[in-house]
Amino acid sequence: MKKLIDLKSFSLGLWKENPVFYLMLGLCPLLAVSASLKDALGMGAAFIFVLTGANITVSIIRRWVPAHIRIPVFIIVIATFVTIVDYSMAAFLPPLHRSLGVYLPLMVVNCIILGRAEAFASKNNIVNSALDGLGMGLGFTLAILAIAVLRELPGQGTVFGIRVLGKSYTPFLIMIMPPGAFLVIGFLIALKNSMGRRKNKC
C-alpha cells in the first residue's frame, strides 16, 4: 500500500516515466500542435487540467464503479473535462481555440489520459492521483514544448513569436510544416535510444 501522500507519484511523470518519451503514448496532439510554442503551451495547459481533473474524479468514484463497465465510465468522465476545457477556451481564448481546432476534443481518445485513469487513479487515493495527473501532465507539456522549440526556432527563427535569430536568417520552413514534426520526433526517439533507455509502444 502506498503512503497517503507520496511525492514520488508527482516526480515520476516528469522525467523518469515521461508519458511521451518513456511510454510513447499520445503522439497525435504532440505532432499536430507543436508547430508553434503558443499552441503547444495551450495544449499542455489543457492537458494538465483534463488529466488532473479526470484522475481526481476517477479516484473519488473508484469504489462504486463496477469493474466490467469501468472503461465507458472513465471515458464519460474524461469527455466531461474535455468539454469543459473546449467551451471555456472557446469563450476566453478564441484564437487559441481556433488554432487547436479538432485536436482539443480529440483529447478524449488520448491514450495517456485513459491510461492514467485505468493504471493509476482507479487504484490510488485522491491526493496521489492528483499528483500523478499533475506530474504526467507537466511531463507531457515539457515534451511538447521541447518539440515546439525544435520546430519553431529553425522554422521561423522565433521563440514564442519573438524573433531570436537575426534578419539574415532564412527560415527552414519545412520544420513548421507536417514533415518537420515527423523528422523531429524520429530524431528525438533515436537520441533517446542512444541514451540507452528501454522503450514501449502504444
Next chain:
Amino acid sequence: MLNEANLGLIFLSAFLVNNILLIRFLGLCSFIGISTNLKSSVGMGAAVVFVTVMACSISWAVYRYLLLPFRLEYLRTAAFILTIASFVQFEEIIIRKKVPAMYKAFGIYLPLITTNCAILASAFLGIDYKLSFIQNLVFALGISAGYCLIIVLFASIRERIDSAPIPVNFRGVPIAFILTGLMSLALMGFKGLFKL
C-alpha cells in the same frame, strides 16, 4: 468552403491534400504499431474504411436529429465517443453471427478501432465543415481511403527497411517516423492542387 465544393473535390481533399495520417497526424498509434506487416495493414485499412463510413453517418444523424433539435451541442464529444464505441461493439456481434468470413479477416482490428482517433476526428470534422449527409459520406470515404492507402504503402516500404543497414539507434520506431516525414513531404506536393 468545403461544403460548397463538389463531391469529387471533397473526396480528393480528404484523400490526398489533407491526408489524415500524414497531414493531420491522426491515427498514428495504430499506424506505427501495425504497419510492420503488410497483411495486417491491409486488414486494418479495410476495417477503418468500413467503420469510418458507418460511424460518421451515424454520428452525423445523432448530431443532426438528436443533439441539434434539443440544443445539446455541448454533449457532442461525449455523444460521439459513445456512439462510436457502442457501434463498434454492435457491429462486431452482427458480423460475427452473419458474416463469419469477414469477422475472421478483420480479427482483432475491429475492437481496436474504437480508440483510433482518426474515426472520431472524421465525425468532428464533418460537423465542423457543416457538410450535408451525402457530402459527409464522401468525406468519410475519402479520409478512410487515405488512411488505407498510406498504411499499405508504408507497410510495403517497412518490409524492405527491415533488411537495410540502418544505424542501431534509428532501428524500429525512429526510422519509421523519419520515413513518414519523407512521405509527408511527398504529399505536400498536392497542397497547391486546389484551395479549400
